[in-house]
Amino acid sequence: xxxxxxxxxxxxxxxxxxxxxxxxxxxxxxxxxxxxxxxxxxxxxxxxxxxxxxxxxxxxxxxxxxxxxxxxxxxxxxxxxxxxxxxxxxxxxxxxxxxxxxxxxxxxxx
Amino acid sequence: xxxxxxxxxxxxxxxxxxxxxxxxxxxxxxxxxxxxxxxxxxxxxxxxxxxxxxxxxxxxxxxxxxxxxxxxxxxxxxxxxxxxxxxxxxxxxxxxxxxxxxxxxxxxxxxxxxxxxxxxxxxxxxxxxxxxxxxxxxxxxxxxxxxxxxxxxxxxxxxxxxxxxxxxxxxxxxxxxxxxxxxxxxxxxxxxxxxxxxxxxxxxxxxxxxxxxxxxxxxxxxxxxxxxxxxxxxxxxxxxxxxxxxxxxxxxxxxxxxxxxxxxxxxxxxxxxxxxxxxxxxxxxxxxxxxxxxxxxxxxxxxxxxxxxxxxxxxxxxxxxxxxxxxxxxxxxxxxxxxxxxxxxxxxxxxxxxxxxxxxxxxxxxxxxxxxxxxxxxxxxxxxxxxxxxxxxxxxxxxxxxxxxxxxxxxxxxxxxxxxxxxxxxxxxxxxxxxxxxxxxxxxxxxxxxxxxxxxxxxxxxxxxxxxxxxxxxxxxxxxxxxxxxxxxxxxxxxxxxxxxxxxxxxxxxxxxxxxxxxxxxxxxxxxxxxxxxxxxxxxxxxxxxxxxxxxxxxxxxxxxxxxxxxxxxxxxxxxxxxxxxxxxxxxxxxxxxxxxx
Numbered sequence: 001x002x003x004x005x006x007x008x009x010x011x012x013x014x015x016x017x018x019x020x021x022x023x024x025x026x027x028x029x030x031x032x033x034x035x036x037x038x039x040x041x042x043x044x045x046x047x048x049x050x051x052x053x054x055x056x057x058x059x060x061x062x063x064x065x066x067x068x069x070x071x072x073x074x075x076x077x078x079x080x081x082x083x084x085x086x087x088x089x090x091x092x093x094x095x096x097x098x099x100x101x102x103x104x105x106x107x108x109x110x
Numbered sequence: 111x112x113x114x115x116x117x118x119x120x121x122x123x124x125x126x127x128x129x130x131x132x133x134x135x136x137x138x139x140x141x142x143x144x145x146x147x148x149x150x151x152x153x154x155x156x157x158x159x160x161x162x163x164x165x166x167x168x169x170x171x172x173x174x175x176x177x178x179x180x181x182x183x184x185x186x187x188x189x190x191x192x193x194x195x196x197x198x199x200x201x202x203x204x205x206x207x208x209x210x211x212x213x214x215x216x217x218x219x220x221x222x223x224x225x226x227x228x229x230x231x232x233x234x235x236x237x238x239x240x241x242x243x244x245x246x247x248x249x250x251x252x253x254x255x256x257x258x259x260x261x262x263x264x265x266x267x268x269x270x271x272x273x274x275x276x277x278x279x280x281x282x283x284x285x286x287x288x289x290x291x292x293x294x295x296x297x298x299x300x301x302x303x304x305x306x307x308x309x310x311x312x313x314x315x316x317x318x319x320x321x322x323x324x325x326x327x328x329x330x331x332x333x334x335x336x337x338x339x340x341x342x343x344x345x346x347x348x349x350x351x352x353x354x355x356x357x358x359x360x361x362x363x364x365x366x367x368x369x370x371x372x373x374x375x376x377x378x379x380x381x382x383x384x385x386x387x388x389x390x391x392x393x394x395x396x397x398x399x400x401x402x403x404x405x406x407x408x409x410x411x412x413x414x415x416x417x418x419x420x421x422x423x424x425x426x427x428x429x430x431x432x433x434x435x436x437x438x439x440x441x442x443x444x445x446x447x448x449x450x451x452x453x454x455x456x457x458x459x460x461x462x463x464x465x466x467x468x469x470x471x472x473x474x475x476x477x478x479x480x481x482x483x484x485x486x487x488x489x490x491x492x493x494x495x496x497x498x499x500x501x502x503x504x505x506x507x508x509x510x511x512x513x514x515x516x517x518x519x520x521x522x523x524x525x526x527x528x529x530x531x532x533x534x535x536x537x538x539x540x541x542x543x544x545x546x547x548x549x550x551x552x553x554x555x556x557x558x559x560x561x562x563x564x565x566x567x568x569x570x571x572x573x574x575x576x577x578x579x580x581x582x583x584x585x586x587x588x589x590x591x592x593x594x595x596x597x598x599x600x601x602x603x604x605x606x607x608x609x610x611x612x613x614x615x616x617x618x619x620x621x622x623x624x625x626x627x628x629x630x631x632x633x634x635x636x637x638x639x640x641x642x643x644x645x646x647x648x649x650x651x652x653x654x655x656x657x658x659x660x661x662x663x664x665x666x667x668x669x670x671x672x673x674x675x676x677x678x679x680x681x682x683x684x685x686x687x688x689x690x691x692x693x694x695x696x697x698x699x700x701x702x703x704x705x706x707x708x
Contacts, residue, residue, distance in 0.1 A: 030431065030651070031651075033653060033654070046494065048490050048520060048521055048522065048523055049473070051519075051520040052473045052474065052475065052520070052522070053473030073467070074470070076467075077467065077468065077469050077470035078469075078470055078471070078473065079469075080469075080471075080522070080523035080527070080528060080540060081523070081527040081528050081530075081531055081533075081647075082490040082491075082521075082523035082527050082647075083490075083491075083527055083647045083682075084490050084491065084493070084494055086654075087491075087494055087645070087682075087685050087686070088494070089654075092653065092654030092655070094650070094651075094652070094653070094654070096527070096531075096647075096650055097434065097650040097651055100434070100531060100650060103465050103467040104430065104463075104465055106467070107465045107466055107467070
C-alpha cells in the first residue's frame with residue numbers, strides 16, 4: 001500500500017545511462033542528419049502512411065535514442081518510402097535513408 | 111620446316127590463356143542462362159539475327175559508331191585501335207598464308223612474320239601480281255593504329271579536345287594492360303624496321319626507310335637490337351593477353367557476347383544473372399558517363415559514377431552507401447556507348463543490400479472507389495503541390511469529364527520509391543493495393559499527375575486500361591476542343607522530368623501543350639540530355655546541402671536564356687525547384703489552367 005502511485009514497471013523503465021546505442025551510433029556514422037531533428041512534426045503531418053495508421057517519425061527518433069530496438073523495428077516497417085517528409089523537413093533530415101539505415105543496423109546486430 | 115624461336119613463347123602462352131578465359135567465361139555465362147533464354151540463344155545462332163549481330167559487332171565494337179557520334183576524335187581514336195588491329199591481324203594472316211610454304215602455320219607465325227621471312231624471292235605473289243601490296247598495307251595499318259595511339263596520349267592531357275572533362279581513374283591492372291597495349295605497336299614498328307634495315311629488304315614505305323636509317327646508324331648491332339625488340343614485342347603482347355581478363359579490356363570479348371544476347375532477344379533480369387554479369391563485364395570504362403553525372407559536376411561526388419560503380423560490382427567490392435548514392439536519373443545510361451542498363455544493375459545491387467526486413471502494410475484499407483470512366487490519381491508528391499490538383503480539377507470540370515479522384519483523401523504510394531530501394535516484394539504489396547483500386551473504379555483511362563507513378567503504372571501494374579500522364583491527357587482534351595484556350599504571352603523554359611522523359615519517352619506532349627499557351631525558350635540540355643532537378647527519389651545517401659547544389663546548378667542552366675516561368679511536368683521537380691528558383695515554377699497543368707478564358 002505504501003508504494004501506491006510510485007510503482008515503476010521494470011519493462012517501462014528507460015535508463016538513459018544504459019541505453020542500447022548501437023543502432024543510433026550506426027546512424028550517426030551513416031546518416032548524421034538524424035541528429036539535426038528538432039521534433040517539429042512536419043514529417044508526421046505530411047506522412048502518407050500516417051494518414052492511414054499510427055505512424056510517427058518523431059516516435060522513430062525517440063525509440064532510436066532510447067535504444068528500444070524491437071519496437072523500432074516494428075515501427076519502421078510501416079514506411080512506404082514515398083519521400084514526402086524529406087521535402088517538408090526544415091532541417092534536411094534524410095528520412096528515407098534513416099528508415100533503411102535503421103534496418104541495416106538492426107540486421108548487423110543479429 | 112617449322113619456324114620457331116624462343117621469343118614466341120610469351121605471346122603464345124598469353125594467347126592460349128586468353129582464349130581459355132574467354133571460352134571458360136562464355137560457356138559459364140551461357141550455361142547459367144535460364145532454360146528459356148538458353149533456347150533463345152540456340153535458336154538465335156541459326157537465325158538471321160546472328161548476321162545482324164555480326165554487323166553490330168563490326169559497327170560498334172570495331173568502328174565505334176556511337177563514339178563517333180559523340181566526338182569525331184574520340185571515335186577515331188577508338189576505331190584506329192579496334193578496327194586497325196583487327197585488320198592488321200586479318201591482313202597479316204592472309205599475308206602469311208600466301209608467303210608461307212606450309213599450309214598449317216602456328217598462330218604466332220603471322221604476328222612475327224618479318225622475323226621469319228625476309229627473303230624477297232619467297233614473295234612470289236607480290237612480285238608477280240601486285241608489287242608491294244601487302245608491304246604497303248601492313249605498314250599503312252600499323253601507322254593507322256599508331257595515329258590512334260598518339261591521340262590516346264594527347265587525350266591524357268587534353269581530354270577536352272575529345273569532348274571529355276574528366277576521365278576514368280584507372281586501377282593497377284588497367285594501367286599494366288594499358289602500358290602493354292601502348293608498347294605493342296611502336297615496338298612492332300621498330301622491330302620490323304630494324305629487321306628490314308638489317309636485311310635491306312622486305313619492308314614497306316615506313317618500315318623499310320626507317321630500317322635503312324637504323325642500318326646506317328647502328329650497322330651490325332641492328333640485328334641484335336631487332337632480336338631484343340622482337341622479344342619485347344612478344345612480351346608486351348603476352349602480358350597484355352594475360353592481364354586482359356582482369357582489366358577494362360575484358361570488355362572486348364564480353365561486349366561481343368552482350369550484342370548477341372540482345373540480338374537473340376534475351377531480356378535483362380531484375381536480379382543478378384548472366385545478363386547482368388555480361389553487361390558489367392562489357393563496360394569499357396571509357397568514362398563517357400562521368401561528365402554527364404550531376405553528382406560529380408554539380409555536387410562534387412566523384413566516386414559513384416557508373417564506371418566506378420560497375421567496376422566495384424565486378425570486383426565484388428561495392429558498398430551499400432555507394433549503391434544507394436545515385437539519382438537513378440538515367441543520364442549515364444542514355445549516353446553509354448555500350449548501351450548497358452546501368453539503372454537496372456544499380457537496382458539489382460540495391461536488391462542485394464535490401465536486407466531481411468519485411469514491410470507491415472496491414473493498415474491499408476479496402477479499396478472502394480466510385481465508378482467512373484476516367485480515374486485520376488494525383489500521387490503522393492502532387493498532394494504536396496495543391497495548386498496542381500486545383501488546376502487539374504478545374505480543367506477536368508471545364509471539359510465536363512466524368513472522373514473519379516482516386517486518392518483525394520491521400521495516396522497510398524505507387525511503389526516506385528520502394529522499388530528504387532531494391533525492395534521488390536514490399537513494393538509489390540503497394541502495387542497490389544493501387545492496382546485493385548484502379549481496377550475497381552471501372553475506368554478505361556487512368557490519368558496521373560506524377561511521372562514517378564506514371565512510369566511504375568506502365569512498367570509494373572499490367573493494367574488493362576489506358577495509362578496517361580496528365581500532359582498527354584490534357585493534350586487530348588484540347589485537341590478534341592473540350593477545353594478552350596487563349597495564349598498567355600509568357601516566355602517559359604520547359605524542364606523534362608527524368609521519369610517522364612528518359613523514363614517514359616514522353617517529350618512531345620508537354621511541349622505541344624506549352625506551345626499552345628506560351629512561348630518556349632531554348633534550354634541547353636533537354637530531352638534525352640535533360641538534367642535531374644536534384645529532388646530524385648532514386649538517391650538515399652546524400653545530404654540536403656549536396657542536393658541543393660544539384661538543384662541550383664540545374665536551375666542556372668534551365669534559366670540561362672531568361673525565361674519568365676520555369677515549367678515542368680512533375681510535382682517533385684516543381685517542389686524541388688520552387689525552393690531555390692528566382693522565378694515562378696509551374697506545372698504544365700497550371701499553365702493550361704491559367705490559359706482558360708474567364
